[in-house]
Amino acid sequence: MKGILDFSYMIQSVPTIAKGIPISISIAVIAFGFGIMIGLIGALVKIYRIPFLKEITNVYVSFIRGTPLLVQIFLSYYGIPLAIRHINEQFGTEWNISFIPAIYFIYVAFALNAGAYLTETIRAAIMAVDRGQLEASYSVGMTTYQSMRQIILPQALKVGLPNIGNHFIAMLKDTSLAFAASVPEIMGMAKIIAGRTSRFFEVYIVAALLYWLICIVLERLLAVLERRLRRNERGVKHD
């Protein structure tokens, strides 16, 4: 029996390709975590118009948004070792480049990428919170840090969550580009076994289905999270 697809081969290949799932997710989670920190700093720099840092942030955001992620991955993959070698020569340090796993370059590239997009998203979310509340918190003696933490950021999170969540889902799909740095995430694993058996189509269908499944789960989680955050919005507090 010869169909277009060899289903039993597809099913056999699932466990191997699925080994890439934790790696894909960890790239997305770790890079996004740092991306949120970068984005928060970038947003505050832009909102408070901090001289010099503001210009750097603008160039950074513009560069990241204006270049393909794949190119950024290559820049990170080849650029960071060069930079480290340069530092070693300049300062006599002896950091060993060849012991740095490739995935670290991926973390850097993805975190910087997420940070740029999140700078704009977080900035917009903070600006959406009415300024009067910031003044009210100052008027009772709260510091900028306290007002941000207690009043402004919790509300900005609620405003920004749909966008932030969508960035995360997009980033999870983009982790497939990490195979370019030979990282064995979902796509990397798929490539490895496809190369062995030459059954490219079957393998990539399995990979596509795995990505799809993860995204469906993430969308569900996001919807639940949004509902939880909005629960308190109308009227009365429920504990």
Next chain:
Amino acid sequence: MIEIKNLHKYFENHHVLKGLDLTVSQGETVAVIGPSGSGKSTLLRCMNLLEIPSTGELRLDEIHINARHISKTDLLSIRKNTAMVFQNYNLFANKTAAENIAEALITVRKMNKRIAMDIAQQMLKKVGLENKADHYPSGLSGGQQQRVAIGRALVLNPRVVLFDEPTSALDPELVQEVLQVIRNAAQEHVTMVIVTHELDFARDVADRIIFMDDGKIVEQNSAAEFFINPRQERTIKFLEKFKQQNMYYI
């Protein structure tokens, strides 16, 4: 006691406050009236340093600052010892009524959360909202929101509470409930400076009326005298105009 000396405020080149002197004694209620754009809000905002004055001095009992060099510590200690009630309430939208009142006790005064919430509950009772503790601002009427905002200010026992047109964003039928809360505070000798367009209320509640125009204090007098014997031409004109616009006055 709060004392302002020769206060000037510029926004870029726009000279908004033009050398103001003002003293408010402890327990006194002062009403500030005047035409739109005369600088009333700016004066209040300079008093708790939401705006930084361009030049001049500000004294709040033992805290003494000069506009030329205000340290971060000065700024915070002035703000911790004053409180403001805004026209648009500006309640924290992510906090319940009780949490709004407890917030500064917890984050600024570092009070235990349970104790702070108990105090907030008592304050809610005082402003007539004991059954709204768990309501978010979005679930409260404008009058209720403003009463929470007044509670948020009073709970800190500040040296002075600054009110910037506390009732002008309210539907007419909600004005009285808010004014009553302020009256009660005046009876408890809370020191207050109130910018208002409610002249009846000003005469009623204030010990002293201040009339501002064009960035200066044009005239001030006891509430009893001010309306009966205005002395300055500009004051008389302002009161005349008000009488025409608001039939209910005098």
